Amino acid sequence: MFQRLEPVVIRHTYRIPAPAGPAGPAGQGGTAARQFDSALMSVGFKLSADLLEHLSGLTEEMVVDTAARTLDTVREMVGDHVQHNVYFVDFPANVPDTFDFWMRCIAESLADDGSRESTLVQLRAGLVDLLTLPSYGNYQHTYDEMLAAHDELIATLGDRVTVLHLGGVLDDEVTALYLALAGSTTPLGEEGLRDLGALVGHCVNGPQPEAIPVRENRVLVNLAHLDADADLLLDTVTDVLRLACALSDGDVTLVEPTRFRSLSRPVRRALLAGLDALVAAAPAKLADVTAHREAFKRLGERLHPHEYPRWPHAADVFAVARGEKEARSFDSRIEELLGANDVTGTAQLLTAAPGKLLRSLDRLLRACRTQDERDAVVTAAEQVAPQASGRVLLSVREHFHNRKDEAGELRVFVNRLGRAWVTTDTRQPVLPPERKRLIAAMDAETRRRLPEPGHLLIDPDVLDVALPLSGRATAAGLGVLPRGSLSPVDGELLRFFVYWKQTSRTTDFDLSALLLNASYGTVCWLSYTALTQVEGEHSGDITDAPDGASEFINLRLGAVRGTFIVPQVNIFSGEGFEEVKESFFGFMLRDAEQQGRPFEARTVRMKSELRGPGRVALPLAFLRGHDGSWRVKWLHLYLKGNPASNRVEGNRVSVATLLRGIVERDYLTVRYLTELMGGRTTSTTLWDDKTIPDGPVTYIGLERPEGLHPDSVIITPENLRDLIPR
Template sequence: MINSIYLRRKNKILIKEGNNKLPDVYLASILKNIEGIGYTFSKKLMDTIRTLSIDELEVFYDSIIAELKKIVGHNVEYKPMYPNFPKQVMDSDVCTLYINAIIHYITLDLPKCKVQERIPLLDNINLRVIDLGEEEEFKQICIDLLSSKTSISEADKEDIKWFVEEYKDDVNSIIPKDIPLKENVALLASLLLKHTNRANDILFNHIKTSTDVLRLTVALSDGDTSLATNTKFRNFKRSERRLILSLLENCNNITEDMVRYKNQWIRLGEKLHPFEYKGKYPKSFQGFNIIRNNIKIETFNSKIEKAFLNNDIIKSVDLLKTRPGEFARRLDQLLRSTEYWQYVIDNFKKVCGEIASPVLMQVISHFKHRNKGNDLRVFFPKGNVAKVYAIKNNLSLINDEACNRVVKLCENELRTRFSNLPQLGNVYIDEKLNDYIVPFSQRSASKALRTIVRGSKVDISDGNTIRFFLWWKEGLVGNVHTGRVDIDLSAIIYDKNWAYLEHASYTNLKSDKYKICHSGDIVEAPNGACEFIDIDINSIIKYGGRYIVMSLNSFTEQPYCNLPECYAGWMMRQYPNSGEVFEPATVKDKIDVTADTRICIPVILDLVERKVIWSDLALKSNPYLYNNIEGNEKGMVLMGKAITNLSKFNLYQLFKMHANARGTIIDEIDKADIIFSVDRGITPFDIEKIMSEFM
């Protein structure tokens, strides 16, 4: 498991140096085998492997090859409906493809055809280099995750759980001094309670509000600590109930905080039985009594809403100054509600130093683009499902000078804040980082070969054919069988204005004009099933295409979280009829699809700019239509427009701000003390490091 995490996050492995001299033939054999998966070893790692015995090498190889195959999706067998894809599909007439599909739907039989011998892969492959790691750097992964200033993903949380269980006897070595995010506090405290006897420091030093206590109980019940969804609370032991109520009793203003999540507290009260302890924990009992009996109290939010309703800017500002983070989130509403914007900004300046850095960055980005006339306003709701909402932008304009003052104010505060951090020396910053978004929220991010931030843009490498792939399996999840599972892979072509041009899916396996083709629609997967789509970039651009939306649709309506396994990705193919249909060395990205939803949009392609736009989005199915491309096309367009036109704070801006505050920017990369780039030094894929050290 150590190397599973280390490989996925850092492309490194841990291996103990031996006392032997391994013949080069063994090392060469391993290098050749992993080369076929798209990997090789650094010289430092090769030198360490040379010290292993043959038995040690065998154990090492068996573990590492299995992990590498799993990472790129090469641990399963791929049997597309048309095994000689893509040529077989492009050479077949539409009638034959249609009849074969109908026969498959009725009998589940696949078309009988001779599997032709394929010529070897002709593509040039840039191998990923695996380096030798160190245990301290490995532990730092957990420290960085817990130090994150923004929300982390489910995959991140699973890694933290492993670290706590593995290092439970030396748990202080993986815990940072400061844990800024309350969700991480709840997760860590719950893990320490479950696996160690060292939870008290976290519990009594970091849990300070009733919402902190609620998050802890949610974490102990394996629920959503963002509190965006309801949790089915487990039964707590008497000792746990006393601990939870004692933590709640030590908090201030508990009732107002409890009102914010009233329904969840009512359900939790059914498990805690606070009436039994009303003598020992009277404040807690009183809080539960108020929410259960709907006793009205005046809350901060009700006061704010009343002030806005009465257009009382002075009252609104005075209230918001007591909660600076909320002031930042309400700043736009304040500024468009009054002509006295100077008064609002002057008071915002007084509390700016108390606002979290990620929030200040979002304020900067918002007000930089506030009056640029964007057609849509885009929202990513809090929660563990990657949804996006886009509505028409009908907001009134705000004075340009006010917008500029807010931006400068926040920039100055961040620059001052960053200047107090250790000096960086000479700094090189790659301008390509303008294409990568700062990780403000990774809560709903999927586990992937290379996890980056939603809305970021990755260069499409050399080659003219992009091959999407999908693999899924039906079977038991827990003790319940999924039944027949049919997941459909689709690709939709739009022009520069998002007008529909063509699509490839089970309803349309090929297009001679746009040279796109689908490997065939498989409708059951007891042993796993796969689908592929090939996209010829030049032909699509030639006929006016620009955007391609990759879509996965659960035709049989099971949510992805209820499947044993489902993942998708894309390859870059220079010679699509060479090599196997699935060539692991050509895989650029692979994403595990596990959301509680029935439609997923992993990526959107901008073929004109030659960019892959990382989407990782969920879309609700249309209840009146089959769950297919035709039924969801309007939603696809809206989400496509939203994700391709995001105006968010990017990594170039972030790193440049750090460099200006605590270093010197230089143009020569080899003379830099620290490098920020796409493929050297600190990269967009070092998300946990960015979230902990630079935000």
């Protein structure tokens, strides 16, 4: 029953659930396991020593079955489950000059009886549409012909090797992953929510998290509880509204309106009973209705509360929504006090809602007119800090660390979907004494909540990884880190790739790379309008993807003129990132002597899904340091762009401005938390020499090393959210 969940476990944990079965004849399982390991290495993965030993003790048939399932999973993780062709068969060799290539396409069109006349008409008018030329935008050779044009990749020590470890039995792995996702203290990304939805139906009758603090997670759990006829987990009336939205395939975040469907009688009874119990226990919760008055009115039309007189408190919810009963909201009381310039009274009222108080601090401090008021606001924040969630503490700490003393700086906004925009910060400054007090208060409370890690073992490369305060700040994929993270780049050749497959109409994605100097000015770019530069080559423009299409950009890092490299994916025409059947972006790193195909799975360092709003995707950027080394800055951003014809030339200024705002912002990182842990450890070791200690450790790194003591606590990007204190 759980077998189809095995890929979910592998993607999230890099563990293969231990196959259970009879031991095989001596040597039989071992041969198959070694062949499995060899096949994995061709796509940049390998088996840990424990996993190889375990598989060697099974029958050959079981090992082969496990290998087939796992290879399909990891190939998709790295983007090797599709065929990556290129327009120019020899890419990156023999890429022509852009103008020469366009002239060649025109000449070929003139030689074609079917297109000659239309091309002549365009030439007489002085403007030729490239998309009308038969040889432009479509592959001119087969995938096999492209493969034959390239030498085999020469393996090097610099190739990526991702180790897969031995897990427990599948049932235990599924339960553990469910508990981790459902009980996450930070919101999950799209992939996490989708996987939680797949897991919860299998785990609804098993162990449950102590708490489910994230509302969207609670919705998925409640959906399963409805199916299992179990009690709903409800804290506010808004939980019921979110659940109703989910039942109608609507927006559970309540940002977009939902068209509610007709609900079955058992479901209506469950929702009304839940509302009735909530309001009966705490009538003040009726105040939450006013924030979503229209949605509750529409929901009431589907629930028919008048048919159930035994739940009068549920009927009160809809009476408030219709304005027939008054339930003054908490926010209205706050606005009334602020309107009367009573900042001290506002802060005192907000102590009843610690999270809201902490998130309102900037506004309150700007409204203060006297030092006494400022002191009262900061004192209230210090008092409620122990009652706020760890994620709120860290978010407030990061906010005030980046709060400038003067107005006029850039202010970057990123919504929950990754849509980004920049404006000048016109707010009045928050004075340094209050900023310092608040930062110290957040630090002290966070330090108090952190566990005692014992021997702390830290991979230095993880120190500049941003804390995942929201899963929506990280795209799904392999080797992906949260927005704002920095990670080192180790290689001489950098190659970007994008793949997309349209759903129903012609769709043209364009991969481009913008190169900027230290002042964020444009140096040059690579795109379909600039196929070659000193720095590298573009693989050619593909304008239709019914069977899938790929584009690549190859860069020699030593030749780059500039400080920043900003790859981007522009939608020129057709379906959006959320409409296409599949789309993803990634990059590879190679040594100078490595050849191989345009796409080689074991050189892929990162592959992320492209699923977001807007028509321009900015997955990441590359920054050159003062010593000449390069690092990745993770962005996961989308620009609105134009409805059609987006090009790198047209968004250079907006991309540069946005990049500046992100690069110059300080994100809270793993380094921050490990420094706070410093006073609570028995010892702290930077894992420079890769020596494995004998006893248990708390290990924090980009990848789980082999040989750690079985009682060790292991934190990698896959479960980095576990670092966020509750």
